[in-house]
Amino acid sequence: MLKRFSGSRCSISAVVWSLVGCLLMFHFYSLVHRKDGMGREIQFGASHHPQLRELEKVEEESIHIPPPRKRSPRAAKRKPKRPTTIIDEFLDENSQIRHVFFPDQKLAVDPMKDAGNDSYYYYPGRIWLDTEGNPIQAHGGGILYDEKSGTYYWYGEYKDGPTYHAHKKGAARVDILGVGCYSSKDLWKWNNEGIVLAAEKTNETHDLHELNVLERPKVIYNHKTAKYVMWMHIDDVNYTKASVGIAISDYPTGPFDYLYSKRPHGFESRDMTIFKDDDGIAYLIYSSEDNSELHIGPLTEDYLDVTNIMRRILVGQHREAPALFKHEGTYYMITSGCTGWAPNEALAHAAESIMGPWETMGNPCIGGNKMARLTTFFAQSTFVIPLPGFPGSFILMADRWNPADLRDSRYVWLPLIVGGPVDRPLDYNFGFPLWSRVSIYWHRKWKLPQGWSGWKKI
Numbered sequence: 239m240l241k242r243f244s245g246s247r248c249s250i251s252a253v254v255w256s257l258v259g260c261l262l263m264f265h266f267y268s269l270v271h272r273k274d275g276m277g278r279e280i281q282f283g284a285s286h287h288p289q290l291r292e293l294e295k296v297e298e299e300s301i302h303i304p305p306p307r308k309r310s311p312r313a314a315k316r317k318p319k320r321p322t323t324i325i326d327e328f329l330d331e332n333s334q335i336r337h338v339f340f341p342d343q344k345l346a347v348d349p350m351k352d353a354g355n356d357s358y359y360y361y362p363g364r365i366w367l368d369t370e371g372n373p374i375q376a377h378g379g380g381i382l383y384d385e386k387s388g389t390y391y392w393y394g395e396y397k398d399g400p401t402y403h404a405h406k407k408g409a410a411r412v413d414i415l416g417v418g419c420y421s422s423k424d425l426w427k428w429n430n431e432g433i434v435l436a437a438e439k440t441n442e443t444h445d446l447h448e449l450n451v452l453e454r455p456k457v458i459y460n461h462k463t464a465k466y467v468m469w470m471h472i473d474d475v476n477y478t479k480a481s482v483g484i485a486i487s488d489y490p491t492g493p494f495d496y497l498y499s500k501r502p503h504g505f506e507s508r509d510m511t512i513f514k515d516d517d518g519i520a521y522l523i524y525s526s527e528d529n530s531e532l533h534i535g536p537l538t539e540d541y542l543d544v545t546n547i548m549r550r551i552l553v554g555q556h557r558e559a560p561a562l563f564k565h566e567g568t569y570y571m572i573t574s575g576c577t578g579w580a581p582n583e584a585l586a587h588a589a590e591s592i593m594g595p596w597e598t599m600g601n602p603c604i605g606g607n608k609m610a611r612l613t614t615f616f617a618q619s620t621f622v623i624p625l626p627g628f629p630g631s632f633i634l635m636a637d638r639w640n641p642a643d644l645r646d647s648r649y650v651w652l653p654l655i656v657g658g659p660v661d662r663p664l665d666y667n668f669g670f671p672l673w674s675r676v677s678i679y680w681h682r683k684w685k686l687p688q689g690w691s692g693w694k695k696i
């Protein structure tokens with residue numbers, strides 16, 4: 239901030255006095271808001287559409303951890319049992335409360351049957367069926383809104399194969415099957431468009447050979463070349479290749495032609511996403527340097543490569559699963575920590591310029607319960623969808639990974655609202671709440687606000 243003054247003739251004392259003034263204002267401001275107790279109880283409102291109030295209701299949830307199973311006294315003596323945490327329960331295939339995290343098939347959301355009162359309701363964590371009655375396979379995915387056809391396309395990892403460990407120390411995996419694609423006009427009823435980029439079965443040196451790794455595919459449209467461009471994380475079974483892959487198609491439903499893979503800017507790249515800004519410039523954001531930091535840089539005009547411009551952001555913060563969005567000229571990002579398939583705490587970040595500096599604002603999760611908030615509702619961010627007609631309103635798309643059976647990983651979609659002041663002092667700008675708060679509200683069931691434009695088209 240001080241840089242702004244350095245070139246001007248403005249006297250030092252004016253700077254000091256304005257700082258003092260601002261600090262006093264901030265002090266007063268925090269006094270007013272401290273009365274509200276927890277920051278999350280601050281009322282936002284006024285600037286928001288009345289239809290959104292429903293989404294901003296704080297919904298509490300209690301999960302009871304079952305008592306530990308009886309063990310023989312001898313076993314107990316050999317290895318004293320540590321208290322079970324909710325994350326242990328989440329990761330335990332035989333947990334008595336498994337249904338809390340992975341609700342039964344009987345509760346699947348079926349858009350062809352759930353007509354009437356249940357139409358358009360999202361049930362985070364339940365099995366979600368496509369219009370043919372099969373569970374949607376689009377994990378670690380992202381959404382493209384195709385203006386030409388007024389259709390949403392959901393791309394993600396098609397993981398409908400057996401989960402196994404390639405070797406003793408390897409993480410749970412499913413062989414590459416390809417990138418699944420689903421289309422929808424309303425973001426609720428999804429038609430299976432098939433596998434739009436398929437695995438390579440025979441050529442063992444090919445990036446898409448089924449024994450390799452393809453994660454987090456994202457697609458954007460290039461107006462200049464009229465091509466749909468897909469970027470994805472490409473790796474070998476041990477995650478040592480750490481590259482991005484690029485594929486291209488004339489149609490949103492593919493088939494996509496795989497072009498090549500590379501290490502962007504010469505650096506390791508694991509979890510990644512791409513973001514297309516209003517001015518048509520697209521960016522790659524990826525976890526690098528052993529996932530200790532993120533890198534960001536613009537793509538070339540055809541979106542088929544990175545340029546040589548790159549900035550390191552969130553250095554030393556060990557974040558992955560980035561999901562970017564923009565509101566009123568400010569850039570926001572949700573990330574997760576790095577704990578493999580196990581869920582962890584999400585953080586929201588903000589920046590005035592997409593190239594940084596990026597500032598970490600804190601955990602955006604509201605409602606549920608404390609452990610749910612500390613685990614992003616047992617899920618990991620993958621994408622944020624803007625809701626046209628409701629500025630400041632978005633959907634967070636997250637994956638509830640099931641490492642015991644990855645194809646049965648669930649989707650957690652929740653309303654994400656930008657608005658209201660942040661509730662903790664920030665690292666720079668002397669603690670001024672420069673950014674709006676980002677809030678992700680837990681709901682057992684919820685639907686998009688009445689009058690959302692997607693429904694009018696139906």
Ligand SMILES: *[C@@H]1O[C@H](CO)[C@@H](O)[C@H](O)[C@H]1NC(C)=O
Nearest residue numbers: 351352353354355356357359
């Ligand atoms: C829909 O909701 C109304 C009012 O709550 C209820 O009377 C009706 O039985 C419900 N219909 C279905 C099909 O569940």
Ligand SMILES: *[C@@H]1O[C@H](CO)[C@@H](O)[C@H](O)[C@H]1NC(C)=O
Nearest residue numbers: 438440441442443444445446
């Ligand atoms: C196998 O894939 C590699 C890498 O994409 C390629 O260079 C090679 O030509 C392919 N071989 C065959 C037989 O298609």
Ligand SMILES: *[C@@H]1O[C@H](CO)[C@@H](O)[C@H](O)[C@H]1NC(C)=O
Nearest residue numbers: 405406407408474475476478
């Ligand atoms: C992966 O790591 C395992 C164990 O270290 C090793 O046996 C295997 O050859 C490695 N595979 C590849 C493709 O690097």
